[in-house]
Amino acid sequence: MAIATINPATGDTVKTFTELTESEVRDRIGIAHERWRSYRRTPFAERAALLHATADLLEKEADDVARMMTTEMGKTLASARAEALKCAKGMRYYAEHAEEFLADEPLPDPSVVGASRALGRYQPLGVVLAVMPWNFPLWQVMRFAAPALMAGNVGLLKHASNVPQCALYLEDVFRRGGFPEGCFQTLLVSSKQVEPILRDPRVTAATLTGSEPAGRSVAAICGDEVKHTVLELGGSDPYVVMPSADVDSAVKTAVTARVQNNGQSCIAAKRFIVHTDVYDEFAGKFVEAMRALTVGDPTDDATDVGPLATEQGRTDVEELVADAVSGGAKVLCGGERPDRAGWFYPPTVISEITRDMRMYTEEVFGPVASLFRVADLEEALEVANATSFGLGSNAWSQDPDEIERFISDLEAGQVFINGMTVSYPELPFGGVKRSGYGRELSSHGIREFCNLKTVWVG
Known part of the structure; x- marks a missing residue:
């Protein structure tokens, strides 16, 4: 895929970008490695001041950044602005808590191991490569960048090819926030350049948010190189409604949970599993609410659902729907692309899904x-x-x-009761099974990018 901004609301190419050469990439890795050698020794207070300053800029520029995100991947302006402000909040969270999260962990009685002093100390790993997706072009990156930088690491970003302006903005805003050259760099490269970057000995760890095939590839390469990875992959999240539920609240939240980010979110609820006693009531109200959503220009405040981010993404959704319909599934609303420019797809509800349909187990990345x-x-x-x-x-x-049964028996990295799954800086975020491993956010997220060194003093 060419590195370019293509407006998904119109299909028009706005701007194209030149890919870095292999030599330029090696030079940038060298800059990152040399910077880490000095940056890792900076005190927490200095790192925190830089991160706060960067958050100040992001808050000030939130409206412009929102328009850039909307142009590149189609989310509504309101959700794009909320994403920019959420990033600033996450940055401040780590600026304020990193020193506490990475404090030494002394053994209360070191004499039990024959020492006068014994402890665990968190130290940065080095140069971390982040391979990131387009659906939350700032927040996905910030979930890695803020904790990694506060821990004393430096970052390299290989962003999705359809959000290059967001990728370059991130490098620029960290630079203007005062971070020294090389602390955070964007690499405008194709997927084929990821492997040589991962195999460079100066790159010490990687984190990826994206598809299962992409995660498998990065994990295999890093496994061969014995390098640490954090993977956040796909999801086909269940949304269970039982008879005792407040059905009206469950319906209202269900709509938001399904169409957030135009339906393109790993943690969006996708499979709505409803007890027969309330099924008819829930289904009727849910379909009515989904049908009432306004699909249109994402820059229009009246729009609820904008376009899908890529033409291929819409094709993938259409194929999954067609597979279900051919097997006997029933379309209760939506199900057909509108006759207009851009990569729009309507909010759609489908029932009578059976196990032999792809939609039963596969992720549908759309509304x-x-x-x-x-x-x-x-x-x-x-x-x-x-x-x-x-x-x-x-x-x-x-x-x-x-x-209690749902909390203990739902096979997931996260369970939300009487609400929808949301990522918070204060809570660990990640999955199990083929949704990946490792955790982002909270104290666990910053420790993923550290070496826990055992210290024993005789």
Whole structure:
């Protein structure tokens, strides 16, 4: 894929970019490595001041940054601005808590190991490569960059090829925030250059958010090189509604959970698993609410759902829907692309999904919801867990015993009860099964990019 800004609302190419040569990439890795040798020794207070200054710039420029995001990948202006401000919040969180999270962990009685002093100390790993997707072009990057920089690492960013302006902005805003040259660099390169970067001995770790095939590739290369990785991959998140739930609240939240970011979110609820006692009520209200959403220009405040980010992305969604329909699934609303320029797809609800349909287990990366009717809690859990993914999960119930079952038995990195899955700086974020491994955010996220060194003093 060429490195270019293509407006998904029109299909027009706005700007193209030149890919870095292999020699230029090697030079930039060298700059990063040399910078890390000095930056790793800077005190936490100095790093925090730089991160706060960068957050100040991002907040000041949030409106312009939002328009850039919307132009590159089609999210609504309101959601783009919220993303920019969320990044600033995440930066301040790590600026304020990193020293606490990475404080030495002394053994209370070192004499038990024959020492006068014994402890664990967190130290930065070095140059970290981040391979990032387009759907949250700033927030996905900041979940890695803020903790990595506060831990004393330096970062290299290989962003998705369709959001180059966002990628370059991130390098620029860190530079203007005062970070020394080489602390954070954007590499405008294609996917084929990722492997030689990962195999460069000066690159010590990698983090990837993206598809399962991309994660497998990065993990295999880093495994061969014995380098640490954090992977956040796809999700086909369940959204379970039980009879004791507040159905109106569950429906309202379900709509947001499915169409957030135009339906292009790994943690979006995708499979709506509803107890038979409330299925008809939930389905009727959910379909009505999805049908009422306004699809259109993402720069228009009246728009609820903008275009999908790429033409191929829309094609992928259409193929999954067509596969389900050919197998007997029922389209309750949507299901056909509108006759207009751009890569739009309507909010869609499909029922009567069976196990032989791809949609039963595969992730639909667009505003398409699948409805399942279940007889009881056990069947709800069975359907919820019948996927190779395990990123987020949602369950609605007022029954304490049911809630505990969902917390313990939903196979996911996250479970949200009577709400929708959201990423917060304060909470660990990540998945199980083929949704990846490792954690971002919270104290766990910053420690992923550190060596926990054991110290023993006789």
